[in-house]
Amino acid sequence: xWTVLRDLLRxxxxxxxxxxxxxxxxxxxxxxxxxxxPPNDSFVVPPDVPPSLAYPMGTTSRGQDVFWLLTxxxxxxxxxxxxxxxxxxxxxxxxxxxxxxxxxxxxxxxxSLNDTFIVIPLFPILVLFYFxxxxxxxWGLLALMMACLGWAYDARLIRSxxxxxxxxxFTDTAIFSGMSMRQILIGEHLPYVLPIVFSxxxxxxxxxxxxxxxxxxxxxxxxxxxTIGVLIYWANQHTAMVAGIWWxxxxxxLLVVITFVGLFxxxxxxxxxxxxxxRLGRIT
Amino acid sequence: MSTAxxxxxxxxxxxxxxxxxxxxxxxxxxxxxxxxxxRAVDDISLEVAANEIYGIAGESSSxxxxxIRTIAAATKPxxxxxxxxxxxxxxxxxxxxxxxxxxxxxxxxxxxxSYIMQGSMNVLNPVRRVQQTFVDFAFRHLGQTMPEFLRLxxxxxxxxxxxxxxxxxxxxQLSGGMRQRVxxxxxxxxxxxxxxxxxxxxxxxxxxxKGVLAMIHAxxxxxxxxxxxxxxxxxxxxxLTDRLGIMYAGRLVEEGRTFDIFGAxxxxxxxxxxxxLPRLGDTAPKPALPGTPPxxxxxxxGCRFHPRCPLAHARCRREVPEMEWVAPxxxxxxxxxxxxxxx
Numbered sequence: 266x267w268t269v270l271r272d273l274l275r276x277x278x279x280x281x282x283x284x285x286x287x288x289x290x291x292x293x294x295x296x297x298x299x300x301x302x303p304p305n306d307s308f309v310v311p312p313d314v315p316p317s318l319a320y321p322m323g324t325t326s327r328g329q330d331v332f333w334l335l336t337x338x339x340x341x342x343x344x345x346x347x348x349x350x351x352x353x354x355x356x357x358x359x360x361x362x363x364x365x366x367x368x369x370x371x372x373x374x375x376x377s378l379n380d381t382f383i384v385i386p387l388f389p390i391l392v393l394f395y396f397x398x399x400x401x402x403x404w405g406l407l408a409l410m411m412a413c414l415g416w417a418y419d420a421r422l423i424r425s426x427x428x429x430x431x432x433x434x435f436t437d438t439a440i441f442s443g444m445s446m447r448q449i450l451i452g453e454h455l456p457y458v459l460p461i462v463f464s465x466x467x468x469x470x471x472x473x474x475x476x477x478x479x480x481x482x483x484x485x486x487x488x489x490x491x492t493i494g495v496l497i498y499w500a501n502q503h504t505a506m507v508a509g510i511w512w513x514x515x516x517x518x519l520l521v522v523i524t525f526v527g528l529f530x531x532x533x534x535x536x537x538x539x540x541x542x543x544r545l546g547r548i549t
Numbered sequence: 550m551s552t553a554x555x556x557x558x559x560x561x562x563x564x565x566x567x568x569x570x571x572x573x574x575x576x577x578x579x580x581x582x583x584x585x586x587x588r589a590v591d592d593i594s595l596e597v598a599a600n601e602i603y604g605i606a607g608e609s610s611s612x613x614x615x616x617i618r619t620i621a622a623a624t625k626p627x628x629x630x631x632x633x634x635x636x637x638x639x640x641x642x643x644x645x646x647x648x649x650x651x652x653x654x655x656x657x658x659x660x661x662x663s664y665i666m667q668g669s670m671n672v673l674n675p676v677r678r679v680q681q682t683f684v685d686f687a688f689r690h691l692g693q694t695m696p697e698f699l700r701l702x703x704x705x706x707x708x709x710x711x712x713x714x715x716x717x718x719x720x721x722q723l724s725g726g727m728r729q730r731v732x733x734x735x736x737x738x739x740x741x742x743x744x745x746x747x748x749x750x751x752x753x754x755x756x757x758x759k760g761v762l763a764m765i766h767a768x769x770x771x772x773x774x775x776x777x778x779x780x781x782x783x784x785x786x787x788x789l790t791d792r793l794g795i796m797y798a799g800r801l802v803e804e805g806r807t808f809d810i811f812g813a814x815x816x817x818x819x820x821x822x823x824x825x826l827p828r829l830g831d832t833a834p835k836p837a838l839p840g841t842p843p844x845x846x847x848x849x850x851g852c853r854f855h856p857r858c859p860l861a862h863a864r865c866r867r868e869v870p871e872m873e874w875v876a877p878x879x880x881x882x883x884x885x886x887x888x889x890x891x892x
Contacts, residue, residue: 434671435682438735441623441664442686443655452685456676 273534283530290524294340302330304337304491316512323512326503331516338491339520342474345408345492349473350466352412357419358462362450364420365427376424382417387476390414395485402487407480411473419465426458467532471525478521493517565638566743566775567597567620572633574619587845589615589628591799594872597792599742602769602776604790604807606783606822610842612799613779614667617745620777621664622646622654637662639742660690663736667747672732673720679731680716687738702738708771709734709764726757730764737768744769744776750785762789783826787811792878795819798843798853801872805879815875815886817860852883860885 273280302309308328316323322331364375394410395402430436430453439449474493480486481494488495500506500513571594576587589612597603605613618624620635635646639661644653646662658664666672673682683702684695691698703713709730720728729749736744746765750758766789769776778790786793786807793810795803795818803816814820821838840857843849849856855865864884872880873887881887 434666435674437623438664438666438672439686441621441666442659443689444685448685452681453674453677457674459676 277534279530280534283527283534286523286527287531290339290343290520290527293336293520294343295336297333297336297340300333300336302333304334305489313508313510322516323510325499325513326505326508326510327499331512334491334496335516335520338493338496338517339524341404341490342477342492342494342521343524345404345477346470346474348405348408349411349415350469352409353416353419353469354462354466356412356416357423357465358455358458360416361420361423362427362454362458365424366431366446366450366454368428368431372424376421379417379420379424382414383421385414387414388479391476391480392483392485395480404487404490404492407477407486408473411476415469415473419462419469422461422465423458426461427454430454430457463535464532467528467535471528474521474524493521564599565596566599567595567777568634568636568638569596569620570594570634570636572616572619572635573631574615574624575629575631576615576627577629578627585846588848589799589845590619591848593633593796593801595794595801595804597743597775597777599775600769600773601792602766602778602790604786604793605777605779605796606781606786606793607796608781608842610845611796612845613781613796614747615799616796617747617777617779620646621662621745622649623664637743659687659741660739661741662743662745663739663741665732665736665744665746665749667751672735673728675720677719678716679718679720679723683716683735683738686735690739702734705734705738706731708768725753726761729753729757729761733761733765733768737772737774740772740774742774744774746776746778748780749778751780751782758785765789783822787826795822798848799845800853800882802854802883803881804872805876805881809876809879815879815881816854816883817858817885818854819881854883858885 274284275281297304306329310320310324310328310330312324312326312328314320314324320330320332322335324330325334360375360379364372364379391407391410391414394407398406435453436449439453444452477486477492478494478497481488481492482497482501484498486492486494488498496517497514500510500517503510503513505511505513571592572590573588573592574590576585576589578585578587591612593616595603605616607613615628618628619630622635624630630647634648637644637646637657639657644657646654646657649657673679674685677685680699680702684698687702688695688698691701693701699716702716706713706715711727711730711734715723715727715731720731723731729752733749736746749765750761753761762785765776765778768774778786780786790807792805793807794801795810795816797818803810803814803819810819811823814823818838825835827835838857843853843856849866851867852858852861852865852870855861858865860883862884868884870882870884870887872882875881875887
């Protein structure tokens with residue numbers, strides 16, 4: 266495991282860059298643990314100070330230090346993305362593998378459900394969800410909601426792979442040897458679809474962070490939990506761009522872009538590693 | 550540890566491990582109101598004794614694979630078993646596999662009855678190491694601890710001249726012949742009484758094939774199992790099998806000891822199959838049998854071989870010949886081969 270990571274770092278530039286970028290982001294998020302100010306306190310520092318040695322990323326019009334506020338924001342945003350990705354992966358894997366393996370009526374029932382979720386317009390639903398929940402809206406609820414909306418494409422992808430695996434001789438042999446459906450799905454089919462799932466997980470984290478930022482910027486989330494989007498939302502509320510407080514917008518955007526690029530590079534390079542066939546191609 | 554295997558049971562009184570009687574299995578499809586029935590296995594009866602390699606030969610689409618898939622009760626729609634029984638007797642148990650409950654089937658499969666699938670190059674999951682495949686397929690059936698099991702697997706691989714290293718490999722890192730041997734090891738690891746092999750050597754070149762066949766033979770002698778061995782390659786049958794059944798268009802047309810069949814084929818189709826084998830010093834061109842195998846959805850009336858048969862006469866077009874004994878242990882379904890009965 267560690268030698269694999271070391272080799273990847275040494276020989277795969279995409280992986281190395283991705284790891285460095287993500288390490289920067291995660292390290293930054295970890296700084297939130299030693300923040301001198303709680304995230305929601307305002308006017309703890311002088312407002313509207315441009316970036317300087319004392320305040321490396323400046324301060325907001327609400328008297329918050331952008332640097333420390335950003336550490337909380339990126340931490341929440343990352344956690345959000347990971348939660349959505351993990352939950353939706355569970356759904357996508359279960360439904361995709363079961364549908365592809367079972368076929369017939371089960372497949373048809375699951376896939377009509379799946380298609381329903383594919384054609385649902387995401388954004389209006391999420392906005393509507395905000396208006397229904399209003400004050401009860403929270404970070405966790407939104408993550409759950411987005412996980413429920415974000416599994417459908419991948420479930421279809423996984424199902425298509427599972428259908429082809431179902432026809433392979435090793436599946437026939439596995440059935441013949443008396444393995445149950447659960448054992449076959451977990452033992453034989455899951456390892457086969459994992460590389461693609463890993464890659465789509467990274468994409469899903471990107472997607473959910475992007476959507477969360479969009480919703481937050483428009484104010485359709487819990488605006489009292491600092492995330493990247495909420496940070497930009499408050500900057501907009503204080504007309505930061507008009508007032509020339511550019512650092513309030515620039516640094517959150519920069520950080521989220523770094524996160525996107527890091528996750529993407531990691532997805533691409535890890536995918537190459539997990540697939541044993543392309544790994545062999547690299548050895549020879 | 551060197552596993553001293555029990556000596557193969559003596560061939561004193563060969564009892565039938567497998568008894569197939571009157572088996573019919575049809576592919577039934579219904580699409581847009583059109584029903585088709587493909588009679589891939591039609592009224593087949595045969596017996597396989599203990600410690601015997603039974604070969605099934607015939608050209609492509611003669612129903613060989615369907616027959617053994619039915620024997621293994623590994624049928625899935627649209628293949629349906631219409632009638633007949635497939636009786637296995639393992640030790641003290643007699644099981645009609647077509648009526649067995651799923652629990653019984655699971656207990657029996659791999660332990661008593663294993664199956665080397667067609668295209669067995671693909672039996673190994675490409676993303677699982679060979680060792681994991683062994684654990685997945687066979688571990689449950691043996692009831693041993695993991696170290697014991699792995700030692701057993703290594704010993705067994707050694708028997709097939711495979712290094713223990715292959716356990717750590719992914720299938721794509723092995724050559725075709727090694728993969729084939731791994732598959733055979735996988736099918737024989739539980740020392741089953743009965744092995745069904747569906748063209749396990751088809752994709753291999755003749756040199757590797759020879760080695761693999763010798764290995765199958767050695768393992769079979771050592772374990773004392775019975776094998777049903779399916780291939781269209783008559784040369785393989787001549788070298789490996791004890792008894793041979795010739796299939797044509799879903800029916801068994803001749804059955805007997807391999808030696809007898811190659812020495813004196815009774816059925817004109819068998820005669821053609823054997824005449825097609827090249828011999829040293831023989832430079833005469835081999836004539837192809839005219840015509841094509843019949844469409845099994847609408848098989849010809851009477852004997853299914855009559856449109857291509859050089860000996861066909863009026864009766865062959867009307868009546869279906871039954872399997873008749875022509876010599877001890879030698880049956881054939883042909884009016885021309887059994888003239889005294891046909892008259």
